[in-house]
Amino acid sequence: MQDTQRTLAPTAAYTPTDRTVPTRSAQRASYDKEVVHAILDEGRVCHLGFVRDGAPVVLPTLYGRVGERLYVHGSTGSRPLRMAGQAGPGLPVCLTVTLVDGLVLARSAFHHSVNYRSVVVHGVARQVTDPEEKRAALDALVDHVVPGRAADARPANAKELAATAVLRLDLAEVSAKIRTGGANDEPEDLSLPHWAGVLPLRRGYDTPLPNHDLAPGIELPGYLAEL
């Protein structure tokens, strides 16, 4: 259905490259910036890939987004952070965020699938050296855990800032991939006696657990109660 109210210009998009055009299921790919941002903002943890001694390494880590920049952080002693080297050429990475929305059960084993939304970012991660950018990146990382939280926590002090390395990865070579809908069985399988459909996965929160050493009288803040 056409939305005749939409008078804005078309959404900006990332330029596809050899690395971001899939060899299969091309209809699932999207380069729309709004689509990419929404997936990145809904994800909790990314999987950061880099090459060490010629072999791939994939580690889960938190991330934050500020406009067209992603940030990850870690101890200055951690391997990828050391490898990205403050003064060096940067670290080639692939950063992937995946949301699993549902399990797709087909009559045929072959057509079983998963409904998902993923973003894959290729690029070179570089250490952030500008103090203002580093502070803003750390705020974005905390606010990515819980929106609004950075303003309700003690900011990093000089010692903590010195112990923390932040890597920046620009959103330039980026694609999203999305699968939605039910099972796509072969026509000759539609009469088979197997149930087919989607098992949606639920995301949500359980009741917050106060820390054992929480001072008396500190209430659950509104931005947490809303979740």
Add this chain to the structure above:
Amino acid sequence: MQDTQRTLAPTAAYTPTDRTVPTRSAQRASYDKEVVHAILDEGRVCHLGFVRDGAPVVLPTLYGRVGERLYVHGSTGSRPLRMAGQAGPGLPVCLTVTLVDGLVLARSAFHHSVNYRSVVVHGVARQVTDPEEKRAALDALVDHVVPGRAADARPANAKELAATAVLRLDLAEVSAKIRTGGANDEPEDLSLPHWAGVLPLRRGYDTPLPNHDLAPGIELPGYLAEL
């Protein structure tokens, strides 16, 4: 507390290597096979990393486990499957599975964290050529989506088997990493007026959605209703 009832031999463990001993938070690492298997069996999607043209690539994909072997699959035309080459030396990969259990809110921005359980597997993925192993691997992949499902779906036919490549990755160079518990703030921060604790993430299923073309009279099978 010591469990005096435990008379079994110690659980088998993977041998740590340079790649599986973390540089930080070593107390979070585990090489216990039961711990690793439990995380792999609870995860839905893995992130598979490999190197292409010298750069890392990280893609989300389904997987299945049979004992000490993991399997991933894909079209015979997909990039990692082609790269693993049936007759070639195999594809060096890093396969990572991450379960996010909770968001850890500390009084200080610095000590914010995530409770998680992850498994990282390093190794060389090789195409499965034995037809029996390939069938068992595909059953494991379907049963990983929903336990019990492989027996309630039409098995792959010859054409589908020929179009599907399966990669095997042995569980040998493996580690788990687990963070649990509340926020670990600095003693001098305990009196700050910020709420601290854990926001547990809930995992579960919503009501199954029957396919639009499901034949009348096909009830939801018991193994789905139980979920």
